Amino acid sequence: MFAARQSFNIFQKRAFSASASQASKVAVLGAAGGIGQPLSLLLKLNPRVTELALYDIRGGPGVAADLSHINTNSTVTGYNPDATGLRDCLKGSEIILIPAGVPRKPGMTRDDLFNTNASIVRDLAKAAAEAAPDANILVISNPVNSTVPIVAEIFKSKGVYNPKRLFGVTTLDVVRASRFISQVQKTDPAGEKVPVVGGHSGVTIVPLLSQSNHASIAGETRDALVNRIQFGGDEVVKAKDGAGSATLSMAMAGARFAESLLRAAQGEKGVIEPTFVDSPLYKDQGIDFFASRVELGPSGVEKIHEVGQVNEYEQKLLDACLVDLKKNIQKGVDFVKANP
Numbered sequence: 166m167f168a169a170r171q172s173f174n175i176f177q178k179r180a181f182s183a184s185a186s187q188a189s190k191v192a193v194l195g196a197a198g199g200i201g202q203p204l205s206l207l208l209k210l211n212p213r214v215t216e217l218a219l220y221d222i223r224g225g226p227g228v229a230a231d232l233s234h235i236n237t238n239s240t241v242t243g244y245n246p247d248a249t250g251l252r253d254c255l256k257g258s259e260i261i262l263i264p265a266g267v268p269r270k271p272g273m274t275r276d277d278l279f280n281t282n283a284s285i286v287r288d289l290a291k292a293a294a295e296a297a298p299d300a301n302i303l304v305i306s307n308p309v310n311s312t313v314p315i316v317a318e319i320f321k322s323k324g325v326y327n328p329k330r331l332f333g334v335t336t337l338d339v340v341r342a343s344r345f346i347s348q349v350q351k352t353d354p355a356g357e358k359v360p361v362v363g364g365h366s367g368v369t370i371v372p373l374l375s376q377s378n379h380a381s382i383a384g385e386t387r388d389a390l391v392n393r394i395q396f397g398g399d400e401v402v403k404a405k406d407g408a409g410s411a412t413l414s415m416a417m418a419g420a421r422f423a424e425s426l427l428r429a430a431q432g433e434k435g436v437i438e439p440t441f442v443d444s445p446l447y448k449d450q451g452i453d454f455f456a457s458r459v460e461l462g463p464s465g466v467e468k469i470h471e472v473g474q475v476n477e478y479e480q481k482l483l484d485a486c487l488v489d490l491k492k493n494i495q496k497g498v499d500f501v502k503a504n505p
């Protein structure tokens with residue numbers, strides 16, 4: 166279920182009172198960054214997280230010391246990139262969130278981050294494959310359409326790839342979609358469910374308004390709404406004017422996804438989130454990863470939902486998405502082949 170009301174309110178209601186029944190270590194790589202800090206804060210407030218491990222190339226222990234004073238039961242430890250820091254951080258983790266890397270500046274696309282972030286994600290993936298091969302890996306670092314295939318290739322090269330445990334975090338796209346549609350329709354965003362499929366950049370982000378509560382939205386209103394959902398990230402990059410991209414809304418989205426995985430791991434049924442995964446949906450067209458609604462379970466991916474019925478307008482969006490997505494995925498795969 167990906168109604169914001171359900172997943173986020175459960176988390177808020179339990180946050181300060183309930184105690185977790187099961188040990189769950191969660192690691193954040195890039196924990197001192199714009200996303201890493203508020204994401205770690207939200208994880209510290211989540212009673213399902215019993216151990217929080219924070220790694221960054223600089224500042225991990227400081228963020229950890231700060232968060233460790235919050236009066237929830239979880240332990241918080243910060244790690245530096247010394248001899249065993251990353252390995253100790255990763256060891257025993259059930260979930261590893263990766264927001265490490267550089268964000269966009271105005272005028273850049275997410276793909277412009279590839280040259281810097283590809284090697285950062287590759288190296289973190291190598292460490293994760295060695296220290297925590299069974300963990301759920303949640304990739305936030307952009308370009309997600311390429312960084313997720315990079316992680317997959319690294320895990321394959323180490324012989325530990327489990328497609329059910331690798332997730333590109335696209336939650337922010339549905340968070341935005343439900344908020345933006347509520348602003349147009351003057352409704353409560355918590356009650357809005359807008360499936361968003363494809364990938365996580367520009368035209369690869371495909372909102373399916375025909376499957377929302379407002380299937381009749383058409384014309385310029387629809388075009389403007391679809392454009393805002395596809396390019397919501399640019400809106401924030403522009404407003405931050407060189408100081409980065411979405412961090413606070415992304416932290417909320419990442420925390421929600423982690424919470425959903427933990428709920429599913431702890432036996433809750435019917436937990437569904439949109440996410441960019443190794444998917445059968447377009448493999449016949451040579452596209453190995455695709456974001457759609459995914460039911461989560463104790464083994465990670467439980468069931469990948471079909472895109473479902475789309476109208477002619479959405480089919481055109483999907484066609485454009487698939488062209489770019491294929492190139493983005495191939496770029497990640499080629500990078501690891503050339504730079505193992």
Ligand SMILES: NC(=O)C1=CN([C@@H]2O[C@H](COP(=O)(O)OP(=O)(O)OC[C@H]3O[C@@H](n4cnc5c(N)ncnc54)[C@H](O)[C@@H]3O)[C@@H](O)[C@H]2O)C=CC1
Pocket residue numbers: 194195196197198199200201220221222223264265266267268269278282285289304305306307308309334335336337338365409410411412415
């Ligand atoms: N998936 C999504 O929906 C979203 C993804 N992003 C992406 O998330 C990434 C992070 O964004 P911000 O937190 O705003 O950037 P930031 O620059 O504020 O933080 C990044 C952190 O990563 C750390 N870092 C760099 N190299 C590292 C390494 N090798 N190991 C560990 N840590 C390392 C830095 O020291 C820094 O603390 C960017 O690539 C951005 O594009 C941002 C928003 C939404």
Ligand SMILES: O=C([O-])CC(=O)C(=O)O
Pocket residue numbers: 268269275307337397398399401402410411
């Ligand atoms: O736009 C960016 O660069 C960051 C991002 O992925 C988003 O906000 O969706």
